[in-house]
Each structure stands twice: as C-alpha cells, then as structure tokens.
Amino acid sequence: MKLSRTYLFPSPVWRASVPESELYNPVLRARILAERDADPRGVIRSNDSASGAWHSDKGMLDWPEARFLRDAILQLADAVFRNSGFKSGTDAVLSSMWSNVLPRGGYNKSHIHPNSHISGVYYVCAGSSLTMEDPRAGRGSFQALLDDSVDLPPHSLSYVSLKSTEGDIILFPGWLSHRVETHSDDSLRISVSFNINQRITCDD
Numbered sequence: 001m002k003l004s005r006t007y008l009f010p011s012p013v014w015r016a017s018v019p020e021s022e023l024y025n026p027v028l029r030a031r032i033l034a035e036r037d038a039d040p041r042g043v044i045r046s047n048d049s050a051s052g053a054w055h056s057d058k059g060m061l062d063w064p065e066a067r068f069l070r071d072a073i074l075q076l077a078d079a080v081f082r083n084s085g086f087k088s089g090t091d092a093v094l095s096s097m098w099s100n101v102l103p104r105g106g107y108n109k110s111h112i113h114p115n116s117h118i119s120g121v122y123y124v125c126a127g128s129s130l131t132m133e134d135p136r137a138g139r140g141s142f143q144a145l146l147d148d149s150v151d152l153p154p155h156s157l158s159y160v161s162l163k164s165t166e167g168d169i170i171l172f173p174g175w176l177s178h179r180v181e182t183h184s185d186d187s188l189r190i191s192v193s194f195n196i197n198q199r200i201t202c203d204d
C-alpha cells in the first residue's frame with residue numbers, strides 16, 4: 001500500500017530582512033535605550049521583569065527613528081495579506097508597536113497577541129531565539145513518545161525556535177503562541193514588536 005500525507009491547517013511564519021537596517025538600527029537603538037533610562041520600570045506584559053526584561057509603552061508609532069520600520073512593516077503586511085487571501089479592498093493598519101530589551105538572563109513568557117490579525121518582531125540587536133509553540137488544541141492531551149535521534153517531521157514538533165540576526169523581521173498570526181528564550185550573553189537583545197490589523201474601507 002502507498003501511504004500519502006496531506007497537511008491541513010498549517011501555521012504560517014513569514015520572514016524578511018529590512019534593507020539598510022545597519023544604517024537605521026544605531027539611531028533606533030539609542031532612542032530605545034534612552035526611553036528605558038527614562039522609565040526603567042516600563043510596562044509589564046509577557047516580559048519577566050524580575051529577569052530584567054524591559055517592555056516599553058506603546059508610544060513608538062510616532063517616533064521618527066522608527067519611520068523606516070513602519071514603512072517596511074506596512075510593505076510586508078500588504079504582501080502577507082495577499083499571501084493569505086485577505087479580502088481585496090482591505091488594507092493593513094499598524095495598530096501598535098513597542099520595544100523590548102533583554103539583558104543576560106531576560107526572557108518573555110509564552111503569550112499570544114489578542115485582537116491582532118498579524119503580529120511580528122524586528123531585531124535591532126539579535127540574541128536568544130523566538131520560539132513558536134504548537135497551536136493545535138488538544139494535541140498535548142495524548143502525546144506519543146518521539147524518537148529524538150531523528151529529524152522529526154513538522155507535524156510531530158511541539159515547538160520551533162527561530163534564530164535571527166540584526167535587521168531581520170518575522171511576521172505571524174496574532175493567535176500563534178510564542179515566547180522568547182532566556183538571553184545568554186552580555187550584549188543586550190533589543191527588538192521591536194508590533195500588531196497589524198485589517199482595515200475595511202468604505203468608499204461611500
């Protein structure tokens with residue numbers, strides 16, 4: 001007998017590299033660190049503040065230092081919308097954007113981005129991995145023993161860790177659970193997270 005395999009309901013992750021990020025990142029990095037100095041407590045969300053993880057407020061949308069990033073995100077969001085079959089005549093709105101700073105030992109707990117169609121992260125300074133978690137409800141209730149000595153097929157994975165370099169951008173559905181692994185070197189891991197929503201426009 002011949003056995004075939006078909007994947008149903010796959011979870012997309014899109015990746016790109018922002019052009020000329022090496023020119024823009026030092027200025028953005030300086031602004032983020034200045035904001036952290038001005039408000040060392042920041043806000044508490046998925047960041048584990050006891051580990052030193054810092055999370056800014058959501059005022060970044062107006063920063064001139066982040067204009068290049070807003071432009072890049074919206075350009076990529078259009079491609080993601082087309083890639084996902086989103087209804088024509090709708091467009092992407094960058095609804096929120098915030099920065100994250102992790103020192104050695106810092107991490108972000110597992111979370112989703114509620115009320116966001118597409119979410120993502122941009123790397124100003126790379127570091128520990130972004131781990132995407134299996135969203136398939138109920139799978140963990142009866143897990144099979146797996147052979148760790150072989151490359152497992154995608155449907156047998158319970159998480160996937162993504163490494164990035166400076167200037168990389170990752171986009172994913174807001175419902176896809178993820179976490180940031182513990183940062184393990186002395187240089188700061190600095191990233192910008194964001195949410196994108198689908199806007200329905202009315203002509204008249």
Ligand SMILES: [Fe+2]
Pocket residue numbers: 046111112113178193
């Ligand atoms: Fe997140």
